[in-house]
Amino acid sequence: MTIRHIFGVWQRWSSGYFVALVFLLFALNFPAVALAETPSLEVKLDGYGRPTIPVTLPGTGGAKYFLFDTAARRNLLLNRDSGAPGVKRYANGKIRHYSSQGLLQLPAATIASWKIGNRTVRNSITGFYPHSFGTAGLVGNNVFVGRILHWKPGAKAFNVFTNTAPFADASWHNVGGRPNRHFSVLMRALYRDLEIRVVVATGAEKTLMDVDTLHKLFPNAKGWLSGNFEFKNIEFGLGSDRRNYRSFTLPNFKIGAWDLDGIEVFSATIDAEQITGDKRAPVMILGSDILMKHEVAFDFRDYQLWIKD
Numbered sequence: 001m002t003i004r005h006i007f008g009v010w011q012r013w014s015s016g017y018f019v020a021l022v023f024l025l026f027a028l029n030f031p032a033v034a035l036a037e038t039p040s041l042e043v044k045l046d047g048y049g050r051p052t053i054p055v056t057l058p059g060t061g062g063a064k065y066f067l068f069d070t071a072a073r074r075n076l077l078l079n080r081d082s083g084a085p086g087v088k089r090y091a092n093g094k095i096r097h098y099s100s101q102g103l104l105q106l107p108a109a110t111i112a113s114w115k116i117g118n119r120t121v122r123n124s125i126t127g128f129y130p131h132s133f134g135t136a137g138l139v140g141n142n143v144f145v146g147r148i149l150h151w152k153p154g155a156k157a158f159n160v161f162t163n164t165a166p167f168a169d170a171s172w173h174n175v176g177g178r179p180n181r182h183f184s185v186l187m188r189a190l191y192r193d194l195e196i197r198v199v200v201a202t203g204a205e206k207t208l209m210d211v212d213t214l215h216k217l218f219p220n221a222k223g224w225l226s227g228n229f230e231f232k233n234i235e236f237g238l239g240s241d242r243r244n245y246r247s248f249t250l251p252n253f254k255i256g257a258w259d260l261d262g263i264e265v266f267s268a269t270i271d272a273e274q275i276t277g278d279k280r281a282p283v284m285i286l287g288s289d290i291l292m293k294h295e296v297a298f299d300f301r302d303y304q305l306w307i308k309d
Contacts, residue, residue, distance in 0.1 A: 040157040041117045041149070043068075046135070048205040050288045051151075053139060053158070056115040059085040063115075064136040069203025070298055071184040071285070072098060072140035075126045076106070081137070082128055086112035095127040098182040103274055104129075116143060138203070141183060141300055148306075149298045151291075167297055167306040173257040177304035180275060185303050189255040189284075192217050196282045198255055199275050200298070200305065204287035207263060208245070210270040213282040255286075258307045263290060 043051045044065050052065035060081065074097055082089050093108035106127035113122050121143060149158040150166070167174075177200070180186040185200040194216055245266035253260045265284065273279035295308035
């Protein structure tokens with residue numbers, strides 16, 4: 001039997017069985033891909049209106065509710081959980097954790113196995129932060145890569161999808177977006193002829209606009225900007241101190257096809273370079289005060305937002 005004859009036999013065999021083999025492999029792996037074990041994920045809004053989701057670490061006595069921050073890439077644990085079973089801490093290793101208020105260098109570890117809702121997540125990279133930050137832990141968007149989280153106000157759950165089919169009808173708007181260097185969803189808004197980069201941050205209690213961006217929008221209103229505005233004591237993401245920020249209203253504000261009308265924003269200094277790669281870029285942080293009041297789908301397949309009419 002010649003080599004050519006052997007090759008021809010192999011071609012005939014492979015053409016008949018290759019598709020079947022691929023289908024079998026897909027069928028065996030489909031439950032993991034489709035997240036069949038977690039079709040929905042319980043959500044509790046914390047005292048600041050931010051989403052928290054149930055997380056179970058081995059040997060820690062049941063589920064705790066961790067803050068879910070769409071603007072964070074990595075997961076974080078409290079220092080007190082560094083000795084939990086399955087948590088392996090690196091002696092001198094660090095991770096770079098992006099908070100809405102800047103970049104943090106935190107001690108690093110891996111978690112061999114833990115649960116988010118009913119779904120088991122293995123070999124996950126995490127960082128540690130001090131007890132004083134008040135939340136039991138933080139879940140970043142890396143856990144949901146390739147998935148879409150659908151939020152309805154009042155539903156008390158994220159519905160989890162792996163395709164865009166439920167959102168591709170006339171009642172939904174694709175607001176668009178792209179990932180930034182920290183894999184946060186970054187959108188664009190045109191307001192008063194100024195292009196503003198908008199980062200989606202459920203870990204931020206309120207919506208924040210950079211001081212320099214505010215001055216670009218209202219160059220002739222510096223006296224007005226320092227006038228009588230309401231101050232509120234708020235927190236912008238894990239790693240920021242609670243302090244007073246000045247609030248004001250942006251009338252007729254839109255992000256693509258998403259008409260937010262008049263929105264309350266708070267003025268503070270934002271690290272535009274970490275968010276956009278350009279330290280001079282006009283920038284704002286869209287927080288849970290807006291995000292959790294609308295029917296919205298966080299798309300971590302294409303790093304964009306879907307908004308229901």
